[in-house]
Amino acid sequence: MTGKQEKRSRDMELKRFEKKVYLSSPTMHGEELKYMKEAFDTNWMSTVGKNIDEVERLAEERIGIKYAVGLSCGTAALHLCMKLAGVKPGEKVFCSDMTFDASVNPVVYEGGVPVFIDTDPETWNMDPAALEKAFEMYPEVKVVVAAHLYGMVGKIDEIRAICDRHGAVLVEDAAESLGAKYKGRETGTFGTYNAISFNGNKIITGSSGGMLLTDDLEAANKARKWSTQSRENAPWYQHEELGYNYRMSNVIAGVIRGQFPYLDEHIAQKKAIYERYKEGFRDLPVTMNPYDEKICEPNFWLSCILIDKAAMCRQVRSDTEACYVKEPGKSCPTEILEKIAAYNAEGRPIWKPMHMQPIYRMNAFITREGNGRARTNAYIAGSGADVGADIFARGLCLPSDNKMTPEEQDMIIEIVKSCFA
Numbered sequence: 001m002t003g004k005q006e007k008r009s010r011d012m013e014l015k016r017f018e019k020k021v022y023l024s025s026p027t028m029h030g031e032e033l034k035y036m037k038e039a040f041d042t043n044w045m046s047t048v049g050k051n052i053d054e055v056e057r058l059a060e061e062r063i064g065i066k067y068a069v070g071l072s073c074g075t076a077a078l079h080l081c082m083k084l085a086g087v088k089p090g091e092k093v094f095c096s097d098m099t100f101d102a103s104v105n106p107v108v109y110e111g112g113v114p115v116f117i118d119t120d121p122e123t124w125n126m127d128p129a130a131l132e133k134a135f136e137m138y139p140e141v142k143v144v145v146a147a148h149l150y151g152m153v154g155k156i157d158e159i160r161a162i163c164d165r166h167g168a169v170l171v172e173d174a175a176e177s178l179g180a181k182y183k184g185r186e187t188g189t190f191g192t193y194n195a196i197s198f199n200g201n202k203i204i205t206g207s208s209g210g211m212l213l214t215d216d217l218e219a220a221n222k223a224r225k226w227s228t229q230s231r232e233n234a235p236w237y238q239h240e241e242l243g244y245n246y247r248m249s250n251v252i253a254g255v256i257r258g259q260f261p262y263l264d265e266h267i268a269q270k271k272a273i274y275e276r277y278k279e280g281f282r283d284l285p286v287t288m289n290p291y292d293e294k295i296c297e298p299n300f301w302l303s304c305i306l307i308d309k310a311a312m313c314r315q316v317r318s319d320t321e322a323c324y325v326k327e328p329g330k331s332c333p334t335e336i337l338e339k340i341a342a343y344n345a346e347g348r349p350i351w352k353p354m355h356m357q358p359i360y361r362m363n364a365f366i367t368r369e370g371n372g373r374a375r376t377n378a379y380i381a382g383s384g385a386d387v388g389a390d391i392f393a394r395g396l397c398l399p400s401d402n403k404m405t406p407e408e409q410d411m412i413i414e415i416v417k418s419c420f421a
Contacts, residue, residue, distance in 0.1 A: 014411065014414060014415060016342070017408065021346065022399065023302070023347060024302060025403070026201070027262075027403055029258065029262055031258035032254065035257045035258050038051070039251045051250045051251075051254040052253040055248070055253045056211070058257065059196075062179075062186070064189055066217070069211060070247070071210045071212060071223075072209065072227075072246050072247065073199065074175040075210070077211055078103065078195045079110075080193075080223045080226055081194070082106045082110045082112065082143075084192075084222065084223065085169045088112070089110070091142070092114075094115050094117050094145070096119075096126045096145065096149075096173070097117055097353045097355055097365065098125075098354075099173070103173045107143075115364045116360070116363060117366055118130040120155060121290075121391075123152060123154050123155060123291065124290065124391060125149050125152065126154050127387070130366050130367050133367070134366040135166045142169060143168060145171045146159050146170065148174055148176060148177035149351070150302040153180050156187070160190050160191075169192050169193070170190065172193075172194040173195055174187040174213075175199075177299055179264070181297040195212055197209075203266050203301050204260060204263050205259060206248075206253065206255040206259070209248050209252045228247050230243025231243070266299075270299060270400060270402055271300045273402065286306060288305060289302075289304040289306070289395075301400070302397045305396060307332065309394065311329070311330050311331065312331075312393075312394055313325055313327040314327070315334055317393075319358060330420065331420050332394075333349055333393075333395065335419050340398075340412065340415055343411070346399055349397070350391055352392050353388035355388070367386050372386045398412060
């Protein structure tokens with residue numbers, strides 16, 4: 001902090017925010033309404049229209065991909081990625097472990113069996129060493145789903161190289177990382193099939209919506225056909241394969257069309273929030289969600305912190321509840337999140353790893369040492385183990401709304417500091 005910021009922090013009285021400070025809410029600019037009205041005025045209210053065409057073009061140009069297929073949500077995009085990748089019932093698929101379950105569920109939609117790959121502490125994304133170990137254990141696997149968490153980029157070139165060596169298709173889940181770059185190249189271009197999301201809290205939004213991205217024209221055409229109930233080119237409704245109602249609405253596309261010009265502005269605002277937190281916490285026993293400045297340009301969607309192990313108070317979590325014992329100079333995610341909420345602001349826990357979720361607890365989980373299940377059980381008992389479980393135990397997401405004022409963020413910083421008093 002500057003001297004002026006430090007004085008303001010000392011003088012600051014912690015009081016409840018009159019207006020809620022959100023984790024990450026939509027930021028509208030006005031053009032969105034213009035394009036939505038255009039859809040209304042021209043009566044193109046369904047899943048065809050100029051807005052969809054234009055949004056697909058904007059995505060292709062911005063991201064650097066040949067074909068973008070507008071869909072109803074990012075999950076739909078991932079589902080069609082699984083179909084294109086050829087996932088079959090009973091086949092294992094390697095998946096990022098610390099992510100939202102929408103990264104994984106589409107594998108199961110096609111009857112596949114997720115195998116979870118542990119997390120790299122340097123990126124909080126899929127660990128290439130653990131992925132290599134997984135191929136040693138399951139050489140028959142032919143599909144890998146790698147997600148980029150919180151707008152930070154995984155070691156995607158290493159992951160892609162491993163997939164190429166083993167003849168596996170890479171599906172890149174860039175739902176949280178639109179606009180982020182790795183070695184100058186945007187996420188959503190590294191896989192054979194890729195997905196992005198325009199959900200309500202993403203870096204730009206349509207309230208909903210997503211896209212499948214690929215350089216394969218045949219795959220793009222298949223995705224468009226499948227997303228419109230697989231209707232054949234016939235004078236009547238002819239169907240020869242299973243289809244889905246997954247196509248993007250022209251109205252939703254209007255919102256996204258109005259948002260696209262502001263992507264870089266939103267990224268700059270999110271980066272400023274990240275840097276302000278980093279500076280504000282310089283004397284606390286915490287670190288921010290990491291990235292390699294030499295090769296990564298994140299979109300900084302959410303700012304997160306990881307509490308140092310020595311500064312963790314005792315915390316216990318069940319599947320639905322948590323409790324902790326307050327200790328001087330120490331804290332834990334539960335305490336910080338409860339205190340932030342008490343002041344009318346919104347944070348949230350780190351994504352709970354998939355191998356710890358009740359629905360997937362019987363699935364294989366691979367660390368860079370091999371089978372990670374025994375270590376996970378040891379961690380839950382309190383003795384420490386896999387990377388994803390450790391980050392989940394010690395990490396949390398802070399309010400990262402790009403409409404948050406510097407004064408409001410200073411308050412959040414002081415609230416977090418007070419937890420370590």
